[in-house]
Amino acid sequence: xxxxxxxxxxxxxxxxxxxxxxxxxRSISLSDLHDALRLGWEDFKAxxxxxxxxxxxxxxxxxxxFRMVLGYSVLPLLFPLAAGFALLGPxxxxxxxxxxxxxxxxxxxxxxxxxxxxRAPSFAAMLGLGMMLLTLFVVWVATANAIYIAIFxxxxxxxxxxxxxxxxxxxxxxxxxxxxxxxxxxxxxxxLCVSVVxxxxxxxxxxxxxxxxxxxxxxxxxxxxxxxxxxxxxxxLLVIGxxxxxxxxxxxxxxxxxxxxxxxxxxxxxxxxxxxxxxRPPKGHRYAADFPANLFPWSRER
Numbered sequence: 001x002x003x004x005x006x007x008x009x010x011x012x013x014x015x016x017x018x019x020x021x022x023x024x025x026r027s028i029s030l031s032d033l034h035d036a037l038r039l040g041w042e043d044f045k046a047x048x049x050x051x052x053x054x055x056x057x058x059x060x061x062x063x064x065x066f067r068m069v070l071g072y073s074v075l076p077l078l079f080p081l082a083a084g085f086a087l088l089g090p091x092x093x094x095x096x097x098x099x100x101x102x103x104x105x106x107x108x109x110x111x112x113x114x115x116x117x118x119r120a121p122s123f124a125a126m127l128g129l130g131m132m133l134l135t136l137f138v139v140w141v142a143t144a145n146a147i148y149i150a151i152f153x154x155x156x157x158x159x160x161x162x163x164x165x166x167x168x169x170x171x172x173x174x175x176x177x178x179x180x181x182x183x184x185x186x187x188x189x190x191x192l193c194v195s196v197v198x199x200x201x202x203x204x205x206x207x208x209x210x211x212x213x214x215x216x217x218x219x220x221x222x223x224x225x226x227x228x229x230x231x232x233x234x235x236x237l238l239v240i241g242x243x244x245x246x247x248x249x250x251x252x253x254x255x256x257x258x259x260x261x262x263x264x265x266x267x268x269x270x271x272x273x274x275x276x277x278x279x280r281p282p283k284g285h286r287y288a289a290d291f292p293a294n295l296f297p298w299s300r301e302r
Contacts, residue, residue, distance in 0.1 A: 023201070023215055024269040025222050032266045033230055040259030043100045044251075047109050075156075075163045080144035082242050083184055085249070086234060087137045090195040091130035093257030097200050100261035122202040125209040129198060132209075133191060140187045144180055151176050192231045193220050200264035205271055219267045230263065 095114035102109045117123065151172050167173035197219050198212035207215070220227050234256055241252030 022211075022218070023205070023271070025215070025218050026267055026269060028223055028226050028263075028266050030226060030229055033226065033233065033263070036259045036262035036266060037233075037255070039262040040100075040255050040257075043096075043103055043258035043261075044254050046103060047099055048254075075160065076148040076152075077141060077145060080141050080180075080184070082246070083188075083238075084137045084140055085242070085253075086188055086238055087133055087140060087191045088130075089234075089238075089253060089256065090191070090199055090260065091126070091133050093253065093260060094126055094130075094199050094203065096254055096257030097203050097261045097264075100258045101200075101203065104261075104265075117203060120203055120206070122206045122208070125207070125212070126199055126202050129195065129202075129209045129212065133195065136187060136191060140184065143183060143187075147180055147183065148176060151179075188231065188235065192227065192234075193217055196220060196227060196230070196260075197264040197267055200261050201268060204264070215268065223267065 094117050098114050098117040098120075099109045102113055107113075117126075120126070152166065167176060194213045194216055196216045198209070198216045201207045201212045201215055202209070237252045237256060238249070241248035241250075
């Protein structure tokens with residue numbers, strides 16, 4: 001089928017970053033969360049190898065962190081580092097949002113298409129918000145370390161069994177668990193409030209980081225119970241994925257990333273005047289003689 005271009009396509013310029021009017025926020029229910037997870041799973045099944053490849057860094061990073069803990073006796077930081085994945089996840093999944101977006105539009109979705117997010121007009125805004133989440137992650141790890149030192153002092157644990165005994169079999173250990181989880185919960189709430197629909201909105205509507213954060217806050221205010229339930233689902237799935245040395249995150253993170261895109265679609269009404277995007281030409285056949293140029297398809301785009 002031939003691609004139809006608007007009559008004034010030549011006059012259309014890319015929309016400037018930012019939105020003239022705030023998006024309309026809808027109320028959603030728990031059934032919408034279930035449907036978003038179902039659609040996210042469908043996306044994952046459609047491109048499983050690509051999604052796993054995009055997120056394989058997480059299990060690798062988890063193993064590296066585990067080895068680092070054994071080698072440098074920083075066992076108290078193992079749980080804060082693992083829990084911090086929830087703070088960085090919304091930014092790390094931007095490639096997955098692009099895959100779900102393309103499948104939604106009936107376009108081809110492949111690993112290289114996920115890299116197309118790097119060419120998005122609002123990528124700088126996404127990078128800025130991602131740096132904000134990274135800063136939040138660093139502050140969280142530093143805070144968790146300070147809490148441990150305040151309770152146990154600077155004396156390191158002699159071994160993993162010794163550390164487990166300290167944490168699980170002493171009054172100080174339970175104080176650490178309660179205070180640490182409470183403070184970690186506050187960090188998670190902040191991350192959820194500013195990013196629940198921010199990155200999909202920036203990708204879809206070329207919104208600025210400020211507009212995206214405002215929209216996420218409005219979504220949280222209008223759907224407090226549903227969004228709290230989503231945060232709980234994310235936390236539970238991340239814990240499940242982290243248990244076998246973080247290997248399960250290779251499935252959990254793509255699922256959550258795709259589902260986040262569909263939650264965005266349910267919470268934010270479609271843009272009545274979507275930004276015009278130049279249709280991409282078909283990729284056509286690729287031949288061995290094109291290697292390695294075919295590893296960088298965007299280099300051939302005009």
